[in-house]
Amino acid sequence: MLQLLQADESGYFFPAVTIQDQPRFPWRGLLIDACRHWMPVDVILRNLDGMAAAKLNVLHWHLSEDQGFRVESKLFPKLHQLGSDGLYYTQEQIREIIAYAADRGIRVVPEFDMPGHTTSWFVGYPHLASAAGPFRIERRYGVMDPVMDPTKETTYEFLEAFWREMTALFPDEYVHIGGDENNGKMWNANAEIQAFKQANNLADNHALQAYFNNRLLKILTRYQKKLVGWDEILHPDMPNNIVIHSWRGTQALVEAAQKGYMGILSNGYYIDLCQSAAFHYLNDPIPAGSQMTQDERKRVLGGEATMWSEIATKETVDSRIWPRTLAIAERLWSPAERRDVDDMYRRMERISVQMEELGLLHIKNSAMMLRRLAAGQDPKAAQNLLEWLAPVQGYYRNDHTPYTSFSPFTRMVDIAPPESMPARRFGKLVDAYLEGRKPGDRDALLKVMDAWQSNHEALVGLIKKAPALREVEPNSAILQQLGRAGREAVLYYGKKQKATAAWSAKQKELIAAAQKPNAELLMPVAGAMEKLFNAVGQ
DSSP: OGGGOEEETTEEEOOOOOOOOOOSOSEEEEEEEOSSSOOOHHHHHHHHHHHHHTTOOEEEEEEEETTEEOBOOSSSTHHHHHHSTTOOBOHHHHHHHHHHHHHTTOEEEEEEOOSSSOHHHHHHOGGGBSSOOOOOOOOBOSOOSOOBOTTOHHHHHHHHHHHHHHHHHOOSSEEEOOOOOOOOHHHHHOHHHHHHHHHTTOOSHHHHHHHHHHHHHHHHHHTTOEEEEEGGGOOTTSOTTSEEEESSOHHHHHHHHHTTOEEEEOTTOOGGGOOOHHHHHTOOSSOTTOOOOHHHHHTEEEEEEEEOOTTOOTTTHHHHHTTHHHHHHHHHHSOTTOOOHHHHHHHHHHHHHHHHHTTOOTTHHHHHHHHHHTTTSOOHHHHHHHTTOEEOOTTHHHHHSOOBTTSOOOSHHHHSOSSOHHHHHHHHHHHHHHTTOOTHHHHHHHHHHHHHHHHHHHHHHHHTTOGGGGGGHHHHHHHHHHHHHHHHHHHHHHTTOOOOHHHHHHHHHHHHHHTSOBTTEEOTTHHHHHHHHHHHOO
């Protein structure tokens, strides 16, 4: 109801409307990774409030990883005592969070990833591993070698007791076993495991993992739980009463549904990769033109936005989740034919402010982090620049910088929202100007580009006293040059003149520079400026 609240000169009011609505998919989730970086209780609670506002109904809670085991275990206390750096949820906190979620119509599905992504388990219980220890909590990111030994009965005795404890703690009918990214190196190097494969006619490591997963399935079935796992668990030996969670592509989801499995999509909803809300909004769990039958379509339960935390911390996680997850929430709720991107952005920007009223920090924290970078100086020049920047997308940061769980994530790239709304509006303004829609478009363009020019000198002055900002000085210099060249382009266009060949060549070089990442930041206005330059260039 609060989202309907409007105001005019007479005061506040609710419009007279009739709402007849229901979700398209029953599984509309958000994954929060509390392992790569620790996410305290308050982070989880405020994001549950955000989920409720967005009508998301599943919190997929990633609770074990190479970098940390985050749940108190009374049966196996070394899991959290030695595998968490002291950062874990007590069982009482878990119960409180589950109750808080239930009050908001949200189910909590825990994920304990296995057999891989388990280094933190082996710190306290090295006998579970496929190679000798000792083991330490992993500080790096990526696919690591440590993996559980699926051939020992002691492994399953441990997991039987572990799951008995955890299934009692988490009441939802589903549990997630992960099952992804086992590189098999430890299995390949272990002669006993290789002999086990041969004795049991297991053709490869995928078949061996299916053996492991089937043993897990029997354990979970005894505790009246349904098994969910990433798409690597899909194997002919696995029965179709499990749920396939697709992260590698929609085709895996389609294939699973065609084989009788239920499925969930996360490919295309990886919000940690800083892609646009439009990209996520147009990504449908059932692709357009799909030849799936009606029964196969019913097996697609929905999807989840995935907030992996390699490069997100408790300070930045809200800005990586919101407001773009609103677009995913609408995709999972609304009919497939609803695809008006401009209208989605209009509504998303408005609701983003409302989400702040719920206690989310996706807007507020950026100002705090900028003040810290500014070292006690006025951060306005840095804020003015930040509006026109966005983090690199995809896995660029992970691939180009050897981050660890100890790395500080306090730079401009960490403060920048994943998508620049001013840059998007600027692109629309350039389009309107070139189409001659309104006389005022020219002046509006010049005002923006003049501000780019004047802000650079202010930023240079700020950097002298706040050296942590020095890495973005080249970004600011390029934006200044774009502003200068943009003013020239507008003058050419207004006179209906073509620029010289030399001018055009110079601007092509400028655009090329603007399109290259610096300080792991992109300049989203580069495309619109290229369009403006092309309109007058040769």
